[in-house]
Amino acid sequence: MNGVDAVSAVLDLRDVTVTYRTAEGPLPAVRGVDLTVRPGEVVGLAGESGCGKSTLVGTVLRLQPASATVEGEVLVLGQDVQSISWGKLRALRWAGASIVFQGALHSLNPVQRIGAQIAEPIRLHEPELSRQAVDVRVEELLEQVGLAASRKRSYPHQLSGGQRQRVMIAMALACRPQLVVADEPTTALDVMVQAQILDLLKDLVRDLGVGLLIISHDLSVLADICDRVVVMYAGRIVESGRANEVFTDPLHPYTKALSGAFPRIGDPAARYAPAGLAGDPPDPRDLPPGCSFAPRCPLAVPECTVAEPPLVEVGPGRPVACIRVGES
């Protein structure tokens, strides 16, 4: 990472660690993650259920629960959100960066019309706009995501899953942010709708030039639309690189497992059991010694359990955390 990156990046995570306080002791959900998203760039974050993806998303707008401790720096548009004042943070929220939350059904207020929910952040961040201007913007946003403007009068439960996801995207774009984080925007949607939503997101990013961090447990989904992909395992980044390279030529054995047999899109079972990978991810409270992936790794050797392998560049822009990379 160099100085130029830091200035121009819309999102810059530096050595971010998130630990939850639980009754059974501290739970390190994210461990030392570095990640950068530049304007107009689409970055994918892949990993199994429970590897800390949503936890990482939560830190971007300081939305983590009180039980979580965040260490490291989370820079959004150059501001460290974990330490700036509440006033500055509120100004940054949604206007600077917005989030398409995992699970649109529950992330929308069930008893408010969606038009009002999209209008809410606009009124908040641009109070000088007239009621009509806000109305016009809401209708434009709905049309932009392929919904009829008259949909603004609907309640969330009157929409299909795909339509609700479109509403979430329209809402995320409401204040024209420079960074959008989409947390599994297509999980729980059927294949056709999934493809539509991903196309929509990709086009919007291209047209509006915002930075997009898109999260998925499905590497193939990300390979299609991302510039770069980051793979996480048990709270750590194990590999990253250009999307097509990571997908077609994965170096870390975990990435290989994720991309190896094409995970079936839309198959809910796929998220819990990546094809060709036996066993479960470890409990973050009770991580195995050395490499967290070693117990499931087909290439594991005794040295793997000695120390956590560092993330080393094995090629240009290709960091991988595996001591056996290159050998196999």
Add this chain to the structure above:
Amino acid sequence: MTEPAGSEPAPAAAAVRAAVTGRRRSYGRYVAGKVAGAAGSLAFVLVLGFFLFRVLPGDPARTLGRGRFKTQDQLEEFRAQYGLDQPLPQQFLTYLKNTFSGDLGESLRYRTPVSDLILDRLWPTLLLVGTATLLATLIGVYLGVISAWNRGKATDKITTGTTLTLYSMPEWWLGLLLIAAFAVGMGPLPGIFPTGGLHSVDAEPGTIGYVGDTALHLVLPVLTLVLVYLADFSLIMRSSLLDEIGEDYLVTARAKGLRDVEVRRRHATRNALLPTTTLIALSIGFVVSGAITVETVFSIPGLGLLATEALTIPDYWVLQGTFLVTSAGVILANLLANLVYGLLDPRVRS
């Protein structure tokens, strides 16, 4: 923009229209269901009223006539007068016919129609129960919101502890305590409020002074009811809001940049209030039952006092009448709350 399928062309308007009519139809179904439920409850009350005051305590004629009738003829005459010599089904039909035509019988004590007595005594009770419910709802909802939002902290513990302590006090006991402290005066406290009744003897009906005088008389009885039943309302609101607090849409609201109070007011509280309306309406029943005691303690000439006095005679038809009217009132208040809830919550309509 390359937006393939899924975008909505012209049929969207039709779809929205269909959704709207569908909603109306389903609200109709909701109303029908609630009205049917209320009708069922009313029918049950009607049947219960008949048996409660005719069959259960044995022979009303004997109970009423205790020591009054010297001869068997007198007893027979009394029975004939009240239709008690008829077979039970016949009596029931007469009861239904009379009740539906507003004839609730004649008071044995006052020798006036029970319906007139009830109409006469209705307003003090409505005033008492209405004011107490309104205040208990407002204060209770406020306290519930405060304690839920500060769950587990001192505010929550103090609020919940205090309201529960008050809840555990019998109305008559708290009422007498308040009379002793604020009406009679205790130690350094002067007695500022009247000890009972609804009006002073010299108050002129229709004047401002009369209204103020009535309000002054209502302070302690209303306070008693509010204090005792506050926990009912605050705990309902507390748990309803706690249900909302874990919801994801509140994270969305915070992410948008809303202040904590705005998230609470615009989203959490508003949504939590919806299901609370029906639960609060259910509590009206408890307030009504509490009012019976409070009216007696404060000698307020309402339905409660009427019923308590009727018990000593016992004035059967008055008891039956007040039972029917208060039960019907509570059922109708609940129905109203359910219908309003259906209008407020869009999820009910679909």
